[in-house]
Amino acid sequence: MAIRLDVTNLVATADGRAGVPLATFQGAQARFAAAHAHLVQQRAAGILGFLDLPANEGLLAQVEQFAAEAKGKYKDVVVLGIGGSALGPIAVRTALKPSGWNAMMDDPRGGLPRLHVLDNVDPRTIAALLAALDLRTTLFIVTSKSGGTGETMAQFLVVQDRLKQATLPIDEHVVFVTDPAKGALRAIAARDKIPALDVPPNVGGRFSVLCPVGTLPAALVGVDVRAMLAGAADMAARCGTDDLAKNPAGAFAVLQWLADTTQGRHVHVLMPYRDALRDMAAWFVQLWAESLGKIQPGGASVGPTPIPALGATDQHSQVQLFMEGPQDKTVTFITTAGHETDVTIPAGYGDIEELGYLAGHTLGELLDVERVATAGALAKRGRPSMTLTLDTVDAWHVGALFMFFGIATVYGGHLYGVNPLDQPGVELGKQYTFARLGRAGYDAARAEFESLPKPDPRFAY
Ligand code: PA5
Helix, strand or coil, X not given: CCEEEECHHHEECCCCCCCEEHHHHHHCHHHHHHHHHHHHHHHHCCCCHHHHHXXXXXXXXXXXXXXXXXXXXXXXXXXXXXXXXXHHHHHHHHHHCCCCHHHCCCHHHCCCCEEEEECCXXXXXXXXXXXXXXXXXXXXXEEECCCCCHHHHHHHHXXXXXXXXXXXXXXXXXXXXXXXXXXXXXXXXXXXCCCEEECCCCCCHHHCCCCHHHHHHHHHCCCCHHHHHHHHHHHHHHCCCCCCCCCHHHHHHHHHHHHHHHHCCCEEEEEECCHHXXXXXXXXXXXXXXXXXXXXXXXXXXXXEEEECCCCHHHHCCHHHHHHCCCCEEEEEEEECCCCCCCECCCCCCCCHHHHCCCCCEHHHHHHHHHHHHHHHHHHCCCCEEEEEECCCCHHHHHHHHHHHHHHHHHHHHHHCCCCCCCHHHHHHHHHHHHHCCCCCCHHHHHHHHCCCCCCHHHCC
8 A cells, every 4th residue: 555656747858858957956964954853853843633642542532432323323414614624525525435425325324314414505505405304313523623613612602502393402403513622612512411422622624634623524434534544644754765765755855845836836736537536636735735835034035836637638728828828837647557447438439549549448448548648648748747546545545645735735835834723814814704793702803894995996897
């Protein structure tokens, strides 16, 4: 079991292949060693809790016990959360449950519940889901590390009111996933005896998928959570070296950083060629963007712009831009060594060229050939790429992938000279929102918002 990273197409050659020159890549060894040393030091200081999650038996026990007690009780599980509290569970569901899981009848789901993730406060979506659910057989997981995020609190208020109207006991239909000591959810849990699982204090939202934020919903729908954590542990061990030639997350982070800062390749595309990994790209986008798009202590704005794509679908969409648009991108493909399921393309219309050549090949083969062809075409046009190959999409490899990107992001923080664990840029919008909704203590923000330019009729069309 392994994940392999092939960076051939991101390393420039003397005969003209585009990418980061080998000497530059190798020359970054000392810079990378410093980034790795910083990670080791931060981990020892207890700052990088996500690295310790695979070995956290206590948290796993919380999850396994809750899942065992919940077995057979619920037909629907709904995660309420946003940002890191939602994108991880979505990525897990898409990767590790069959496509259309929620649309399946009970039987093929083996009696396991459907899994919905409400990652927004759009009333249309929430009203539609609540109208479709039978609350008597629904469990709501309210996930918020801080325990007070406005969107999640609003969702929770709606849900607890619906449960009250249906005279259903909240402690049997709601579980919190939140900080072990701090925040409004923890206080409500204590007051109303609502079960609550922990997000360790040193694990931030977008790094939290390997704790109950991701593992609880996963376990409830039958994912092998132990395997997920074992894959993550294996990746963390592989990345335990400061030798750039041996550390896959290090190579990924350093090449992306060099491509960005020395070649103007600011846009980092993540393009799985597997539907199951589509939402892994969305999860990565949050991780890379919210962690690395920052103002450095010296005042300079830095950070790559991540873009999600999907092969082969995006070959008929964004790939035109990747091939001929500005030379400002790297593309990272994700694939698997084989296909768990494959479908042979039957012969038919053999006399018609557009169809005849497909006969006897498989859909999996077509998808793989298209990826290799796209990587080749990009290389031919001087556009660098790299490829991550999983043996298969299973819990072990998905856990390893989460850990790979988490570690790469921490390296990225050091390389870009920013703190990858905070998100100060999202605060101002939050303050204006609180002010406009009348929250106490936000008078200054209200005044500041009022002083912003108003819509100008001259510019209204
Ligand atoms: O990565 C982060 O920290 C954020 O995106 C959070 O996940 C998001 O803001 C939700 O926060 P919380 O889990 O505290 O509700």
